[in-house]
Amino acid sequence: MSSSAAAAVDYQRLVLDYTRSPEQDAPAPARHPVVIVGAGPVGLTAAIDLAQQGVPVLLLDDDNRLSSGSRAICFAQRTLDIWDRLGCGQRMVDKGVTWNRGKVFFREDPVYSFDLLPEEGHARPAFINLQQYYAEGFLLERAISLPNLEIRWKNRVEALEPGPEGVTLRVATPEGSYGLRCDWLVAADGARSPIRKAMGLESKGRSFRDRFLIADVRMEADFPAERWFWFDPPFHPNQSVLLHRQPDGIWRIDFQLGWDADPEAERQPERVIPRVQALLGPGRTFELEWVSVYTFSCLRMERFRHGRVLFAGDSAHGVSPFGARGANSGVQDAENLAWKLRLVLEGLAPEALLDSYDQERVFAADENIRNSTRSTDFITPKSEASRAFRDATLELARDCVFARRLVNSGRLSRPSTYTDSALNTPEVAADGFSGPLVPGAPAADAPVRGVAGDGWFLSALGSGAFIGLLFSDGDTAVAEEALRALPAGGQALRQMLRPVLVVPRGVPAHRVEGVLVLEDTEGLLARRYDARPGTFYLLRPDQHVCARWRRFDPACLRQALARATGYA
Amino acid sequence: MLNTEPNIAFPDDFYEALVALHQDLTPEQSRLVNAKLILLLANHVGDAAVLRQAMALARHGVVPAGQDPVLQAVA
Numbered sequence: 218m219s220s221s222a223a224a225a226v227d228y229q230r231l232v233l234d235y236t237r238s239p240e241q242d243a244p245a246p247a248r249h250p251v252v253i254v255g256a257g258p259v260g261l262t263a264a265i266d267l268a269q270q271g272v273p274v275l276l277l278d279d280d281n282r283l284s285s286g287s288r289a290i291c292f293a294q295r296t297l298d299i300w301d302r303l304g305c306g307q308r309m310v311d312k313g314v315t316w317n318r319g320k321v322f323f324r325e326d327p328v329y330s331f332d333l334l335p336e337e338g339h340a341r342p343a344f345i346n347l348q349q350y351y352a353e354g355f356l357l358e359r360a361i362s363l364p365n366l367e368i369r370w371k372n373r374v375e376a377l378e379p380g381p382e383g384v385t386l387r388v389a390t391p392e393g394s395y396g397l398r399c400d401w402l403v404a405a406d407g408a409r410s411p412i413r414k415a416m417g418l419e420s421k422g423r424s425f426r427d428r429f430l431i432a433d434v435r436m437e438a439d440f441p442a443e444r445w446f447w448f449d450p451p452f453h454p455n456q457s458v459l460l461h462r463q464p465d466g467i468w469r470i471d472f473q474l475g476w477d478a479d480p481e482a483e484r485q486p487e488r489v490i491p492r493v494q495a496l497l498g499p500g501r502t503f504e505l506e507w508v509s510v511y512t513f514s515c516l517r518m519e520r521f522r523h524g525r526v527l528f529a530g531d532s533a534h535g536v537s538p539f540g541a542r543g544a545n546s547g548v549q550d551a552e553n554l555a556w557k558l559r560l561v562l563e564g565l566a567p568e569a570l571l572d573s574y575d576q577e578r579v580f581a582a583d584e585n586i587r588n589s590t591r592s593t594d595f596i597t598p599k600s601e602a603s604r605a606f607r608d609a610t611l612e613l614a615r616d617c618v619f620a621r622r623l624v625n626s627g628r629l630s631r632p633s634t635y636t637d638s639a640l641n642t643p644e645v646a647a648d649g650f651s652g653p654l655v656p657g658a659p660a661a662d663a664p665v666r667g668v669a670g671d672g673w674f675l676s677a678l679g680s681g682a683f684i685g686l687l688f689s690d691g692d693t694a695v696a697e698e699a700l701r702a703l704p705a706g707g708q709a710l711r712q713m714l715r716p717v718l719v720v721p722r723g724v725p726a727h728r729v730e731g732v733l734v735l736e737d738t739e740g741l742l743a744r745r746y747d748a749r750p751g752t753f754y755l756l757r758p759d760q761h762v763c764a765r766w767r768r769f770d771p772a773c774l775r776q777a778l779a780r781a782t783g784y785a
Numbered sequence: 786m787l788n789t790e791p792n793i794a795f796p797d798d799f800y801e802a803l804v805a806l807h808q809d810l811t812p813e814q815s816r817l818v819n820a821k822l823i824l825l826l827a828n829h830v831g832d833a834a835v836l837r838q839a840m841a842l843a844r845h846g847v848v849p850a851g852q853d854p855v856l857q858a859v860a
Binding site: 408410413420421423516535600601619 | 816817821824828853856858
């Protein structure tokens with residue numbers, strides 16, 4: 218698909234063709250290294266990431282359509298960084314509505330506003346709003362450009378048999394069923410995960426006693442590209458309202474309805490239209506694009522790895538929508554999993570590395586659930602006392618700065634710092650690092666200049682490798698020697714590690730054989746990494762820090778790499 | 786460390802003012818005023834350990850006679 222043709226694609230109505238695979242006629246089930254179930258944002262991200270790293274992937278989907286309705290619309294900076302690495306971030310940003318600011322209103326007054334990206338020097342904004350069908354469409358087009366990634370639509374897993382060496386699947390198609398085998402199965406098959414059910418597993422947690430109406434409205438409006446949240450506004454008394462701008466002149470409005478609302482009646486246009494009209498004021502014209510009434514739960518599976526089956530995204534965990542932590546955390550699951558699966562498949566890491574997927578992403582899910590539950594308890598107070606504190610907070614927020622910090626209309630998705638990950642090499646206290654880039658933290662971005670010109674640090678790193686990042690004072694000879702010493706650890710290490718040399722601003726980046734040289738054009742990289750000349754960072758393929766030292770030592774590096782690949 | 790020794794210079798004056806704060810208020814209004822008062826004082830105290838001690842002491846000995854409606858979710 219060319220990009221000009223793609224611009225005209227109606228992703229909401231796109232029908233993906235079922236085609237018969239020769240494997241349906243094979244005498245014995247074909248064996249694949251990885252089968253992913255579910256071609257949503259999470260399954261597609263995992264599939265592209267693996268395929269890009271050279272792993273052949275088979276992606277199965279029981280349907281032949283993309284997302285129906287706009288659904289997940291807020292995609293966070295970390296997600297965009299990941300999609301940049303996967304080669305489709307720019308399309309998302311070009312189409313999406315960029316926003317960084319949120320405003321909170323109580324009754325008629327603004328009480329609090331926040332800027333999610335208060336500093337310059339990031340490739341990507343804090344968020345874009347983009348209908349899920351666009352996100353899936355752009356991912357899909359990237360996926361089908363990869364020769365080692367195959368998607369089979371209308372292929373539904375109807376039975377599976379997990380074993381110690383792999384998983385056997387029975388797949389139903391419009392032309393009957395067939396057998397498949399895979400070394401690893403990734404279940405990205407959504408909140409109602411049929412794979413989870415088939416394995417007799419559960420996702421558990423709590424539901425909230427509230428109902429919300431989502432209305433996607435097409436209209437001309439002059440609200441800014443910001444997230445606006447009202448508590449108890451005059452146009453929807455005693456309840457909350459959330460407004461987001463989407464591409465194509467569409468606005469997402471969430472109306473809180475309360476537990477007693479009748480979900481069937483509330484989705485009827487004659488009920489929805491007056492609610493929207495009340496927000497917009499009389500005389501404004503609009504069209505309803507999509508309407509849905511929902512309740513929500515925070516829940517997760519006890520473990521995300523069950524032998525050869527790995528759960529990712531909504532199948533593994535669920536959150537309330539306030540905070541945009543659903544799809545964003547699912548995309549991070551996919552990224553966390555992809556490089557680990559690849560190393561295990563290639564024999565470069567033990568299977569135990571996949572336990573760190575479980576450990577890290579369960580930790581992240583708990584963080585997301587905690588944040589999402591806190592927001593929901595503020596928006597939907599569960600007791601009279603809770604409501605009194607909520608109202609008191611909002612009333613105080615007008616005059617008292619401290620209370621504004623307590624107002625919680627959603628704490629928006631941030632990538633987790635895997636502080637306790639088994640893959641981290643603990644810091645040496647004497648190194649005296651400060652700042653947020655501790656082992657486990659997501660790597661920070663900054664503007665850089667390479668031999669190819671101006672760009673961004675994270676996108677310069679490429680895909681699939683660990684990054685050995687050395688900061689130099691400009692005397693590149695010493696640094697180059699150190700970096701050239703890196704691959705001395707043997708073939709496996711050479712395959713896994715990409716050396717990167719950072720030179721200070723003013724020292725033009727030049728070609729060094731086998732080393733990526735980047736000029737820290739604004740000094741932001743050194744500042745964000747609290748780096749001095751000689752500082753060395755080890756970044757994982759998913760761009761999380763796993764070790765850092767004030768001086769480079771090949772033995773320490775080898776140990777840290779062994780630990781980060783599950784050998785410790 | 787939460788101070789539970791006498792710390793208010795004129796206790797009767799304070800107590801009178803506390804009750805007067807709620808004069809002519811409905812129970813709902815009182816609840817709101819109390820909530821604001823707690824938030825203001827909590828921010829003034831600031832120390833998380835002290836606040837947790839005070840919360841624990843306030844709840845001590847109260848046998849729950851109600852129940853928050855929690856809906857278990859299983860999928």
